[in-house]
Amino acid sequence: MAAKRKKSRGENLVLRYLILCGWALFCVVPVLWFLSIGLRPRTEIITPTPIYFPTFSLDAWHMIWEDWPMGKYLRNSVAAIFGSVIIDLILAIPAAYSLSRFQYRGREDIGFYILSTRMMAPAIVAVPIFFLFRNLGLLDTIWALMLIYAAINLSFVTWIIRSYMLDIPKELEDAAKTDGAGELRILWEIIIPAILPGIITASVIAMIFAINEFLFTLLIASTPNAYTMSVALANFTGGSDGIIYNAIALVAFLAFLPVFVVVVAIQKHLSRGLTMGAVKG
Amino acid sequence: MARIELSNIQKKWGAFWGVRDVNIDIADEEFIVFLGPSGCGKTTTMRMIAGLENPSEGEIRMDGEVMNDIDARDRDVAMVFQGYALYPNMSIYENIRFPLRMRGVPKAEQDAAVRRAAELVELTDYLDRKPGALSGGQRQRAALARAIVRQPQVFLMDEPLSNLDAKLRQAMRVQIKHIQRELKITTVYVTHDQIEAMTLADRIVIMQSGAIQQIGTPDEIYNDPANTFVASFIGAPPMNLIEGRLSGGTFEAPGIRVEGLPGAHDGQVTLGVRPEDCRVTAEGAHLGGDVYGVEPTGDVTYLTLKVGESLVEVKADRAYRAALGQGESVRFDPDRIYLFETGSGQRLR
Numbered sequence: 001m002a003a004k005r006k007k008s009r010g011e012n013l014v015l016r017y018l019i020l021c022g023w024a025l026f027c028v029v030p031v032l033w034f035l036s037i038g039l040r041p042r043t044e045i046i047t048p049t050p051i052y053f054p055t056f057s058l059d060a061w062h063m064i065w066e067d068w069p070m071g072k073y074l075r076n077s078v079a080a081i082f083g084s085v086i087i088d089l090i091l092a093i094p095a096a097y098s099l100s101r102f103q104y105r106g107r108e109d110i111g112f113y114i115l116s117t118r119m120m121a122p123a124i125v126a127v128p129i130f131f132l133f134r135n136l137g138l139l140d141t142i143w144a145l146m147l148i149y150a151a152i153n154l155s156f157v158t159w160i161i162r163s164y165m166l167d168i169p170k171e172l173e174d175a176a177k178t179d180g181a182g183e184l185r186i187l188w189e190i191i192i193p194a195i196l197p198g199i200i201t202a203s204v205i206a207m208i209f210a211i212n213e214f215l216f217t218l219l220i221a222s223t224p225n226a227y228t229m230s231v232a233l234a235n236f237t238g239g240s241d242g243i244i245y246n247a248i249a250l251v252a253f254l255a256f257l258p259v260f261v262v263v264v265a266i267q268k269h270l271s272r273g274l275t276m277g278a279v280k281g
Numbered sequence: 282m283a284r285i286e287l288s289n290i291q292k293k294w295g296a297f298w299g300v301r302d303v304n305i306d307i308a309d310e311e312f313i314v315f316l317g318p319s320g321c322g323k324t325t326t327m328r329m330i331a332g333l334e335n336p337s338e339g340e341i342r343m344d345g346e347v348m349n350d351i352d353a354r355d356r357d358v359a360m361v362f363q364g365y366a367l368y369p370n371m372s373i374y375e376n377i378r379f380p381l382r383m384r385g386v387p388k389a390e391q392d393a394a395v396r397r398a399a400e401l402v403e404l405t406d407y408l409d410r411k412p413g414a415l416s417g418g419q420r421q422r423a424a425l426a427r428a429i430v431r432q433p434q435v436f437l438m439d440e441p442l443s444n445l446d447a448k449l450r451q452a453m454r455v456q457i458k459h460i461q462r463e464l465k466i467t468t469v470y471v472t473h474d475q476i477e478a479m480t481l482a483d484r485i486v487i488m489q490s491g492a493i494q495q496i497g498t499p500d501e502i503y504n505d506p507a508n509t510f511v512a513s514f515i516g517a518p519p520m521n522l523i524e525g526r527l528s529g530g531t532f533e534a535p536g537i538r539v540e541g542l543p544g545a546h547d548g549q550v551t552l553g554v555r556p557e558d559c560r561v562t563a564e565g566a567h568l569g570g571d572v573y574g575v576e577p578t579g580d581v582t583y584l585t586l587k588v589g590e591s592l593v594e595v596k597a598d599r600a601y602r603a604a605l606g607q608g609e610s611v612r613f614d615p616d617r618i619y620l621f622e623t624g625s626g627q628r629l630r
């Protein structure tokens with residue numbers, strides 16, 4: 001009886017590993033495929049016959065760095081993304097604190113309004129936004145990108161942080177109050193450290209959205225001055241050279257890599273954070 | 282170091298009364314214990330004293346000054362929360378130090394104060410840990426240390442020892458009482474433990490469903506209960522309450538006959554007598570019944586008798602033993618028999 005149960009558990013384990021390996025392969029193959037395209041000469045990419053032993057080539061690598069200001073695109077991306085996340089946190093943390101802690105009329109409505117800004121199709125506001133930034137004289141700057149990314153992500157960053165704050169027992173703040181702490185101190189010394197996983201989760205998701213943002217970036221950035229990685233991809237599709245697949249693949253891979261590294265590094269917080277946020281709010 | 286007056290305090294949530302008509306005048310340096318069943322409003326009353334909850338009606342005064350609109354942080358009370366409420370991201374050391382930091386205690390004095398408090402609650406070896414890495418009892422002691430680390434006007438302690446083993450609880454009880462007496466800090470203390478209530482309190486407040494049933498010294502509460510609720514709440518095992526008829530000073534119920542009672546309350550009444558005021562003897566017996574259970578505890582033996590339809594608890598000699606179903610008679614201490622009105626439960630005097 002016992003032996004039988006043990007055996008079936010063993011089989012179960014094998015099956016589980018098989019499924020997990022299959023899933024891992026499913027996720028990772030496209031990425032590796034991309035990398036392999038990026039590291040092959042152009043002539044090998046568009047042949048109709050399969051190539052089993054591809055030639056390794058750094059053509060695309062040299063090309064993106066030497067023929068294009070990829071370094072600048074990368075810096076633009078990083079600056080716009082980090083800037084937007086910082087703006088989001090500065091605005092979202094106090095907003096979420098207010099929404100989760102203070103009693104006032106219309107609190108729920110305001111919370112829902114903030115969330116609802118996310119429900120609109122972005123294309124609807126594309127044109128007004130273009131004119132807005134033109135009038136502000138911010139077209140073709142990374143400041144505009146920062147603001148736009150921040151605006152796009154602000155609603156759900158606020159919402160995630162709010163749901164984390166709701167999970168903090170009220171007694172904790174009561175204790176801090178009787179100990180003599182003011183609101184800001186409570187926020188800074190008690191609440192923020194306690195919801196750090198939530199803040200990290202929200203920031204990472206905001207970064208991912210920002211990295212992938214294309215529509216508004218294209219609208220705002222008209223010269224390499226404000227190009228980011230995602231828009232740079234579009235550079236390789238037109239022009240006299242046709243579609244440069246290996247360069248596209250390589251740039252896409254480079255854009256993907258930092259996100260991947262960050263997500264792996266904070267994986268523990270992230271998985272806990274996503275489920276925690278999911279149950280509530 | 283403060284007198285606390287609660288007058289006509291009410292707390293309502295919608296149509297639900299958490300606390301109703303609470304009037305207590307807590308003297309300076311007094312140790313008050315709230316006792317009552319779960320959900321009777323002890324924590325709520327305490328939170329109103331702390332300023333964490335606004336009373337729906339009534340006035341809270343400290344040293345004569347109305348406190349209703351004063352913020353919790355400006356009231357100078359230290360509270361031990363029922364759920365501990367330790368700051369999860371701070372070490373135990375930082376937790377205990379937090380109130381000192383917030384109240385602007387000079388840095389030089391902080392360390393000594395934290396270590397002294399930690400020592401009193403026997404947590405010196407755990408100061409570097411985070412609350413998450415402590416057991417329930419250790420967390421509770423950390424919460425206690427955070428309250429006693431400074432000298433506020435008022436201590437509020439919401440079941441501060443509920444999670445400790447008997448030995449530690451006894452030790453902490455002595456510490457709390459000592460600190461309170463030494464520093465002369467007005468203290469409000471909530472507990473479910475009668476021994477704690479009796480040993481610590483200057484006065485006990487018995488609450489039920491948001492209302493105060495009786496306020497008195499431990500002796501008054503024990504010897505002179507105002508109604509059946511108080512009578513059965515204090516004392517372990519609880520007071521026997523037997524319904525019967527009183528006429529001409531004689532109480533009668535199946536298996537029970539007591540003569541010589543005050544005759545003014547003829548009719549249906551409830552007679553109360555504590556197990557410790559009963560003696561197993563045939564001489565001048567008031568009660569006869571069959572042995573239903575015998576529980577030796579080493580110190581005393583508890584005997585349960587089936588009398589008519591009800592069970593009566595008797596505290597017998599430690600050597601007492603009897604077979605189930607055996608007939609037995611009991612005499613009450615005639616000076617320690619209580620009479621209560623049967624419907625309302627109010628004491629008849």
Ligand SMILES: Nc1ncnc2c1ncn2[C@@H]1O[C@H](COP(=O)(O)OP(=O)(O)OP(=O)(O)O)[C@@H](O)[C@H]1O
Pocket residue numbers: 294297298299317318319320321322323324325326363
């Ligand atoms: N915020 C609230 N909203 C509505 N009802 C509440 C609220 N807080 C407490 N109550 C109710 O008020 C009553 C008294 O609660 P309280 O916490 O004071 O009880 P307690 O005497 O401390 O009980 P325990 O011994 O279980 O801690 C309870 O019935 C509780 O459900």
Ligand SMILES: [Mg+2]
Pocket residue numbers: 323324325363439
């Ligand atoms: Mg309580």
